[in-house]
Amino acid sequence: MGLLSTNITMAAVKDFSVQEKLSSLIYLQKIDSKLDEIRILKGELPMEVADLEDELQGLQNRRTRVEEEINGITDFIEGKKTLIKDSEELLARYEKQSDNVKNSREFEALNKEIEMQQLEIKLAEKHIKDATLEIGEKAKKLEAASKAIAIKETLLSTKKGELEKIIVDTEKEETHFLALSNNARGKVESRLLTSYERIRKNYRNGLAVVAVLREACGGCFNAVPPQRQSEIKQHKKLIVCENCGRILIDEELSDTVTI
Numbered sequence: 001m002g003l004l005s006t007n008i009t010m011a012a013v014k015d016f017s018v019q020e021k022l023s024s025l026i027y028l029q030k031i032d033s034k035l036d037e038i039r040i041l042k043g044e045l046p047m048e049v050a051d052l053e054d055e056l057q058g059l060q061n062r063r064t065r066v067e068e069e070i071n072g073i074t075d076f077i078e079g080k081k082t083l084i085k086d087s088e089e090l091l092a093r094y095e096k097q098s099d100n101v102k103n104s105r106e107f108e109a110l111n112k113e114i115e116m117q118q119l120e121i122k123l124a125e126k127h128i129k130d131a132t133l134e135i136g137e138k139a140k141k142l143e144a145a146s147k148a149i150a151i152k153e154t155l156l157s158t159k160k161g162e163l164e165k166i167i168v169d170t171e172k173e174e175t176h177f178l179a180l181s182n183n184a185r186g187k188v189e190s191r192l193l194t195s196y197e198r199i200r201k202n203y204r205n206g207l208a209v210v211a212v213l214r215e216a217c218g219g220c221f222n223a224v225p226p227q228r229q230s231e232i233k234q235h236k237k238l239i240v241c242e243n244c245g246r247i248l249i250d251e252e253l254s255d256t257v258t259i
């Protein structure tokens, strides 16, 4: 009789301790999942800012390119203006010379030169007109790029401010949950903790302890047979998913654990 009652007591203690083990694991998992969430969030924030910075850099490059094109066209126009001035000087000289022509051959030759310079001037004027139109188009592009840059710069500075604040906040949160996690780790049996860490590392979502949801493993969604489901609910032993190896718990127990 004595032995039997001892066994019962031991069994009761053991059952209770499995449930406790499970609860401490669930607690740890919930904290670690929270940490994972924070880290994912933190990981994306600098990326967002970096993307914006890239976009801004692209726009600034575009603006520089258009500015350089405008400078190039301006130089081209200046060149043409010089050409016109030179031609005009030549023309003035030819006009003077025409007063002193000795024969018709000389006159014709001079006339040809004059016509050529007049043509040069006309051509240069046409080039200047076209180039001026082109500058007008480029100036519009430049204005659009400058406007886009101003918008992006405002957005970037707002984002940077927001992100810095979020980073500060998440760091505070992270420190808080890290302390909780370390504390919770101390309450999990070392062998169990090793398994937990190993399973967690194996899965990108960091879930080592999952609830049975709609009769399936909450980690891999493989069906859990009814017999195993009832064993899980009894909390008498640790049961892992046959498919993914995650530690299975019932939703009810999971809900009792809050962080």
Ligand SMILES: [Zn+2]
Residues within 6 Å of the ligand: 217, 218, 219, 220, 221, 222, 241, 242, 243, 244, 245, 246
């Ligand atoms: Zn599974």
